[in-house]
Amino acid sequence: MNENNVMAQPETPVTPPTPPAAPPAPAKSGGIPKAVWLVGCGCLALLVCVALVAVLAWFLLPRLMGGGDPISAVVPGNAVAYVNIDLVKAQSDNVNKIGSALQQAAKTGKNETSLEMANRIMNDEYGMSFADDVLPWIGQYAAVVLTEADFKSGNSKYMLIVESRDGAKADAFIDKFTAAAESKKGTSFTKREQDGITLHTHTGASIKDTMVIARNGNFVYLANTEDAITTSAKLKNGDSLASTQAYKDAMAALPADRIASAYVSADVYQKYYESLGSTLPSSPALMSGLAGLEGLGASLSAKSVGLQMDMAIAYDKDKISQFQKDNLAVKYTNPTVDKLLPDDTFLYIGINSTQNFGKYLQKDNPAYTKDVQESLDLFEKQYGVSLQKLLGLLSGEFAIAAGPATDGMLPEVGKIKAGVTIIASTSDENGFDSWFKDLLAGLSKNMKLTADTKDVTLGNYALQSLTVQQGLGYESPVLYYGADKGYIVLGTSKLSLEKGLGGKGTLAGSATYTNTWKAFPSGSVPYMYVDIAKVVDFIKTGTNTSSFDTTVWEKLPVFAATINKASGYIQSYTFILFVTTTK
Numbered sequence: 291m292n293e294n295n296v297m298a299q300p301e302t303p304v305t306p307p308t309p310p311a312a313p314p315a316p317a318k319s320g321g322i323p324k325a326v327w328l329v330g331c332g333c334l335a336l337l338v339c340v341a342l343v344a345v346l347a348w349f350l351l352p353r354l355m356g357g358g359d360p361i362s363a364v365v366p367g368n369a370v371a372y373v374n375i376d377l378v379k380a381q382s383d384n385v386n387k388i389g390s391a392l393q394q395a396a397k398t399g400k401n402e403t404s405l406e407m408a409n410r411i412m413n414d415e416y417g418m419s420f421a422d423d424v425l426p427w428i429g430q431y432a433a434v435v436l437t438e439a440d441f442k443s444g445n446s447k448y449m450l451i452v453e454s455r456d457g458a459k460a461d462a463f464i465d466k467f468t469a470a471a472e473s474k475k476g477t478s479f480t481k482r483e484q485d486g487i488t489l490h491t492h493t494g495a496s497i498k499d500t501m502v503i504a505r506n507g508n509f510v511y512l513a514n515t516e517d518a519i520t521t522s523a524k525l526k527n528g529d530s531l532a533s534t535q536a537y538k539d540a541m542a543a544l545p546a547d548r549i550a551s552a553y554v555s556a557d558v559y560q561k562y563y564e565s566l567g568s569t570l571p572s573s574p575a576l577m578s579g580l581a582g583l584e585g586l587g588a589s590l591s592a593k594s595v596g597l598q599m600d601m602a603i604a605y606d607k608d609k610i611s612q613f614q615k616d617n618l619a620v621k622y623t624n625p626t627v628d629k630l631l632p633d634d635t636f637l638y639i640g641i642n643s644t645q646n647f648g649k650y651l652q653k654d655n656p657a658y659t660k661d662v663q664e665s666l667d668l669f670e671k672q673y674g675v676s677l678q679k680l681l682g683l684l685s686g687e688f689a690i691a692a693g694p695a696t697d698g699m700l701p702e703v704g705k706i707k708a709g710v711t712i713i714a715s716t717s718d719e720n721g722f723d724s725w726f727k728d729l730l731a732g733l734s735k736n737m738k739l740t741a742d743t744k745d746v747t748l749g750n751y752a753l754q755s756l757t758v759q760q761g762l763g764y765e766s767p768v769l770y771y772g773a774d775k776g777y778i779v780l781g782t783s784k785l786s787l788e789k790g791l792g793g794k795g796t797l798a799g800s801a802t803y804t805n806t807w808k809a810f811p812s813g814s815v816p817y818m819y820v821d822i823a824k825v826v827d828f829i830k831t832g833t834n835t836s837s838f839d840t841t842v843w844e845k846l847p848v849f850a851a852t853i854n855k856a857s858g859y860i861q862s863y864t865f866i867l868f869v870t871t872t873k
Contacts, residue, residue: 359551361433361451362532364509364522369531370446370558371436375550378430380404384592385549387871395845416470423467427460429453429508437518439558445497449522450512460505464490468503477501487523489516536604540587543602543860545811548589556583582610582656595809596846596869602862610859613654618856620645622815627689627713628798630777632789635797636824640689641817641853642715647684673732675725683722684778685715691797694828695783699768707832709783711790719773726771730756746770746784749791753779806850810864814852817863823847845870 359374379385386403393402402410408420431453438447454460468490471477479490479501490503500514506523513519531537537553544551584604591598605614621644628638651658670676695701695709716722730741740759744767745752753772757765770787771780781787789795797803807816826840848868856862 359431359433359532360453361431361509362537363527363530364451364525365433365435365449365531366437366521366525367529367531367534367537368557369435369437369555370439371552371554372433372531372537373435373550373552374431374433376430376548377428377432379547379549379592382549382592384594388592388597388869391845391869391871395842416467416474418466418470423463427454427456427463427510429455436558437521447497447515447518448513449518451522452510454505454508454510457505457508460510461488464503464505464510479503484516485520485523487520489519491516536584536606537587539858539860540585540602540604543857543862544587544589544600545591545598548591548600551587551589553588554586556585582606582614593809593866595866597867599865599867600862601865602860605859605861607859611654611656613649613652614656615859616649617645618859618861620856622853622855625687625689625816626715627687627691627777628803628816629793629796630713630779630790631689631691631711631797632693632786633795633797633800633803634824635691635693635790636821636828637692638689638797638819639691639817640687642687642815644686646682646686647688648682651678651681672736673729674735675728675732679721680725683716683718683725685717685776687713687715689713693783693786694824694832695786697766697785698782699766700782702766705833708828709781709786711779711781711783711786713780714778715776716773716778717776719776719778722773722778748784748787749789750793751775751777751779751787751791753787755784802848806848806866806868807852809866809868810850810852811854814854814864816850817853818849818851818865820849821847822849 359376361374362372365372381404389402389404405421408424412418412420412423429452433451435449435451436446437449440446468479471492472479477492479492481488481490483489487504487506492501494500497514502511502513502516502519504511504519506519509522511519511522527533531553536555540553541551582605584606587602587604589600591600605618607615623642623644625640625642627640627642631638666677670678689712691711691713692708693711694707696707698709700709701707730743733739734741742757742759743754744757746755747753748770751772751774753770753774755767756769756771757767767784769780769782770784771778773779779787779791790797802821803819806819822843826843830840846867846869849865850868851863851865854862854864
């Protein structure tokens with residue numbers, strides 16, 4: 291430190307002289323006292339600070355929390371589909387780790403980050419650099435918009451919109467890109483002004499081959515029609531996608547930390563169905579179901595365990611039936627049948643709710659149409675049993691599961707070493723036994739089958755074994771079935787049933803299974819579980835397939851899904867593809 295800058299400290303404190311009192315300031319007529327000025331200035335400064343903080347919070351906080359997408363505000367509210375990506379979150383450590391693991395699994399020979407991949411692709415296609423030509427101006431968000439869908443001709447209208455944080459550099463990119471496109475692809479552009487926007491247009495033989503590039507304010511556009519860009523530029527806030535209630539509801543049900551999100555209007559399903567014309571029969575159930583659907587939202591997030599996908603379905607409360615409203619209010623609870631399945635189960639799909647399955651036969655169920663009733667009546671007439679009665683016997687839980695097995699008809703006749711189990715809760719065990727006896731009688735009469743049944747105890751459950759003679763040369767039971775302890779059980783493998791129904795070594799006690807659900811949002815309920823590692827092992831050893839390459843699946847151990855508690859008129863689901871990112 292420079293000695294000249296060091297202040298000498300006195301050995302003893304010195305008392306400074308008292309300054310003379312200032313003379314009183316003369317009073318001015320109509321003046322504001324100094325104290326009032328100070329208080330007023332202080333209050334003003336405080337208000338400015340509060341306003342500044344509020345503005346910054348309004349703009350920055352939503353972005354930090356995963357919202358604040360500015361592009362949806364320049365997208366027409368009647369857009370058919372919208373896909374948005376947060377380019378900042380796309381560069382996160384989780385994304386790069388997952389991307390690296392997937393590249394290794396796919397044996398691409400590359401281990402690129404998303405930025406390196408963008409650089410390579412852009413250089414290969416246009417001789418440009420993403421890092422040098424795009425990063426200097428690109429903002430946080432980019433989106434693809436389907437403004438009009440024409441599934442019959444394929445002449446749909448779309449836009450790619452990218453947020454820009456430097457207009458001059460974005461304009462320089464457009465000039466360089468159009469020049470490169472002409473040089474590399476032979477794509478020529480004309481340049482003209484409209485409504486204060488510079489449009490670079492390549493007119494192709496059809497809308498499919500047309501390309502328009504422009505910048506307006508903080509957005510760079512690439513579209514296949516000029517009017518898509520000019521319409522977006524003139525759009526008022528109240529007419530935008532961001533202002534529509536269905537879009538807001540769907541996005542609010544998705545995770546805030548999403549990398550990408552998508553929204554599809556209910557109109558797209560209607561138009562797609564109409565485009566099929568006579569290739570599909572008319573479906574009143576489908577069309578009535580679409581009548582209450584407003585839109586569907588989906589998102590992708592990168593978690594430490596893998597890729598999380600969420601889906602939110604938004605319904606219009608004024609268009610759905612009372613049945614649909616009641617269905618959205620149904621409460622879902624954790625499964626109980628996982629305590630009755632063996633721990634080597636590799637597939638589980640199930641639901642456990644407070645609603646009996648007989649409720650689906652209500653007249654105001656959009657899917658319960660005259661066509662459905664006619665099919666049910668035809669089945670009953672042919673086989674002498676009512677499927678409606680069967681549904682009425684089922685309580686709120688139903689599950690289907692599969693796992694490896696060495697016994698049963700599938701391994702012994704089909705040479706597929708697997709077993710299938712179906713379990714459902716019931717409050718009428720005797721009713722199911724009676725219904726199944728009638729079914730066997732109907733099958734015997736109409737299909738000329740000879741069925742033999744015997745009592746059998748599997749684990750802690752009293753069931754029946756069913757042997758069918760039909761010239762197959764197979765003398766063992768083809769099915770084990772029955773109702774006991776509040777459950778209806780059907781299965782093909784005796785050994786699997788004995789293990790699961792015996793309560794030892796069950797799926798509910800599997801570490802892989804129980805740890806899977808810890809990665810899901812609080813309050814969500816298991817819906818689907820696929821142990822991919824066990825499926826791969828089954829394909830390698832339990833089927834006749836010898837050429838199946840399993841290396842691509844080695845880093846994908848589990849895929850699972852949950853159903854989440856409905857919020858208002860939104861039903862949501864969460865899916866996670868677990869990815870092993872460690873080498």
